[in-house]
Amino acid sequence: MNNETVSAKRAFALMEKLAYVRLSCSEEEKRAAEELQKEAASFGLDCTIEEFEAATGEVSKATFKVIAPYEKEYEVTGYIRSDSTPDEGLELDFVYVENALEANLVGVEGKAILMNGRFNMDAYERIQKAKPAAIITFSGAVDDDLAKTDLEIRKIRETYSERHGSTVALTIRAVDALEIVKSGAKKVHICVKSEVKNGISRNVCGEIKGTEFPDQIVSFGAHFDSVYFSTGVYDNMSGSVIIMEIARYFMANPPKRTLKFNWYGSEEQGLLGSKAYVAAHKDELEKHRFMINVDVAAPILGKELIFCMGTEALKSYVDAMMKELGRAAVVEDDIYSSDSIPFADNGVPGINFCRFGAPGTAFIHDRRDNLALGYMSAEALDITLQNALDFSKRVINAPVFPIERKISDSIRGKVDKYLFRKKD
Numbered sequence: 001m002n003n004e005t006v007s008a009k010r011a012f013a014l015m016e017k018l019a020y021v022r023l024s025c026s027e028e029e030k031r032a033a034e035e036l037q038k039e040a041a042s043f044g045l046d047c048t049i050e051e052f053e054a055a056t057g058e059v060s061k062a063t064f065k066v067i068a069p070y071e072k073e074y075e076v077t078g079y080i081r082s083d084s085t086p087d088e089g090l091e092l093d094f095v096y097v098e099n100a101l102e103a104n105l106v107g108v109e110g111k112a113i114l115m116n117g118r119f120n121m122d123a124y125e126r127i128q129k130a131k132p133a134a135i136i137t138f139s140g141a142v143d144d145d146l147a148k149t150d151l152e153i154r155k156i157r158e159t160y161s162e163r164h165g166s167t168v169a170l171t172i173r174a175v176d177a178l179e180i181v182k183s184g185a186k187k188v189h190i191c192v193k194s195e196v197k198n199g200i201s202r203n204v205c206g207e208i209k210g211t212e213f214p215d216q217i218v219s220f221g222a223h224f225d226s227v228y229f230s231t232g233v234y235d236n237m238s239g240s241v242i243i244m245e246i247a248r249y250f251m252a253n254p255p256k257r258t259l260k261f262n263w264y265g266s267e268e269q270g271l272l273g274s275k276a277y278v279a280a281h282k283d284e285l286e287k288h289r290f291m292i293n294v295d296v297a298a299p300i301l302g303k304e305l306i307f308c309m310g311t312e313a314l315k316s317y318v319d320a321m322m323k324e325l326g327r328a329a330v331v332e333d334d335i336y337s338s339d340s341i342p343f344a345d346n347g348v349p350g351i352n353f354c355r356f357g358a359p360g361t362a363f364i365h366d367r368r369d370n371l372a373l374g375y376m377s378a379e380a381l382d383i384t385l386q387n388a389l390d391f392s393k394r395v396i397n398a399p400v401f402p403i404e405r406k407i408s409d410s411i412r413g414k415v416d417k418y419l420f421r422k423k424d
């Protein structure tokens, strides 16, 4: 195969260089955007950095103390975009509400509630209707080694607060939640100082003009932001460096169709980069035929997964192509929680290339997403790179574009549900 322009080793080296925490709207996210821009420029692809506003915030204080029937202070984190309490804090009755079903929430108005794990949109809606004064969620497991795990820092997403209002929200460790409920906590003291604001996040965007069909656009996407405590190499500098190599290939081998290469910021905060991109490029979207997204790759012990977001025909086409190429990949007709969603929402079908780690061998969204644990390699990254590149070459250089610009009702319904437009 004529893929010698690309190098998984070089891609892996770039990933190593950018293996630092890259939070939405942070200096590090900006630095990573500039590094990606510089790397693309090194092989002649000029990229612009497109800024967009993103909801963010800072919590300068968050304390939680059980005051009856015993007294003990517990380590907590305040949700980003939590409400603040008065400076002196709040003394509140305390109730454990399990999964926050309606029956759990009877009579909780004005109280502090502790719920299992984290809330989703449905639970948040039920909770806000019941009007507690504060929500406490927990992270981790009761047998966590405290020296090796972080107490999560979560956020009340604006999609939640826009619909159901804001509140005071905290996270504690699972082991502390267990102790608190076991000990029959009745009264607590909570203090939160939180600033809610907008920040600037960034997409890195480049274009290669098509030689034969310049008005037909295929876009590549990969997000380059990470979450707290995570160096975001597996999720998703791996995908970012894969599309960088694909861009390098098409710079050396001019494509028949126009290609856009987009590295998205703030994906982890609710696909904010790709949502901003489709909003800013609304007029051009009708020319977009297809979107190719890469999100998570490189675990040595893993499996290739391809999520097709179009029609059943797309899935069959991809499945057959992988078989013809002799590539082991599970091909699904399903949505994937990543930057292909806003494109599908605008009628642009897409595909997501991913390599999932086998259970217990690769980690996302915490400190274990790092290179030091040694579960990723250039060779493993190359598998996804070659799959994505071979698929892309065929589709992009086909005499007739082989994929219909169509989203099935089933995918459409899942996208609507994902974007909270409808319920089951």
Ligand SMILES: [Zn+2]
Residues within 6 Å of the ligand: 223, 235, 236, 267, 295, 296, 338
């Ligand atoms: Zn991701």
